Amino acid sequence: MANGTEHTVKAFDDDIVELRGLISEMGGRAEAAIADAMQALVRHDLAAAETVVEEDKRIDELEGQIERLAVRIIALRAPMADDLREVVAALKIASVIERIGDYAKNIAKRTAQIGGPHKIDALAMLPAMAAIAAEMVHDVLDAFAARDWQLALRVSERDRAVDDFYNSIFRTLVTFMMENPATIGQAAHLLFVAKNLERIGDHATNVAEMVYFAAKGTYMAERDRGEDAIGTEA
């Protein structure tokens, strides 16, 4: 009997290790997609942009794999309490990473729309904003793996910097558009790029909240974290 239980526990642990490995791979790919999409955009590299779009399929496939594995774990191992919550959390995190991958893909797709060399002021701010967003994704998955609520808290705090970038880029772009009406089409796409990065920060923050809650059993403080910023007018 003790042996049987041990066997079951071992099988469950193996499954969880596999599940975490898949989430870690998925997160690594999403993080890389953000950086690659931004580089493609800044360098106007259409081939690199196409690669990001193609590679997003692998991120989607990983979500499918995680879902199937989670359902199998639940069906075969019938995990209880904390174990079940971990499996459900993995499902939710996979769905958030899938969305982050979509945002990166969307940025890549705009490379062709934005077109050739451009001197739009706000463009210079985007890579720095993308770097913070990608780092948040990286760190929040580390926090999840290590159940590190302090790291999760630090990730959520960085969302303020991403929102500040967003508001600043929004204002810069609106001003730029007013002064250069001919570039409005290009600049409009950059508005969406900034928005996508802002949403990536929100999603990383949402995962941070989950990690925090799982570890501490209480919610992060009141202020609106992971909230869609509106952008303020110039």
Added chain:
Amino acid sequence: MANGTEHTVKAFDDDIVELRGLISEMGGRAEAAIADAMQALVRHDLAAAETVVEEDKRIDELEGQIERLAVRIIALRAPMADDLREVVAALKIASVIERIGDYAKNIAKRTAQIGGPHKIDALAMLPAMAAIAAEMVHDVLDAFAARDWQLALRVSERDRAVDDFYNSIFRTLVTFMMENPATIGQAAHLLFVAKNLERIGDHATNVAEMVYFAAKGTYMAERDRGEDAIGTEA
């Protein structure tokens, strides 16, 4: 023994009825939020916009309730195969509806930013676009409740109309901005409103794909459904 099984089946069915009821309530609220947000925006009604923002909290709470109920069903009833898939589908659909509610909230929040009476051409197209998106949300939840793959297919087909609206509004807004640089700040917010509606259509389509797959066991045809549209330049 037969009695025990019957009892379990009955308890599971009761749980599923409750789960579906919560999803239906959540969907109805999200659908209403889209219409209410659009009306608040068009009429520049700040109080109505505030109500949409407030009511979104209830949608978020419902997602939490659905998650807790789903986890309880899995833990207590240990559903197998199709039943387990239904519970997992409910979890996923709740997360999609939560996002749809967020898009409606985001539209409402822009009411204040867009400001007083405005005569931006594209504004006239937005309510019609919002009506289609809200109807897609309505119908896809009916399709889920009735496991009606044909209705799900019709929902996904309507996504093309939403994408066409989006591309048309994008072009109209960019042109308008070029001709009226003073309105660029307002018009930029309307770009995001159109984008939010386009995303609502995508999410309804994603649910339609889930319903279709659950009923037919095969995926909907090849063309990219539920895909983020980029918008083309004027």
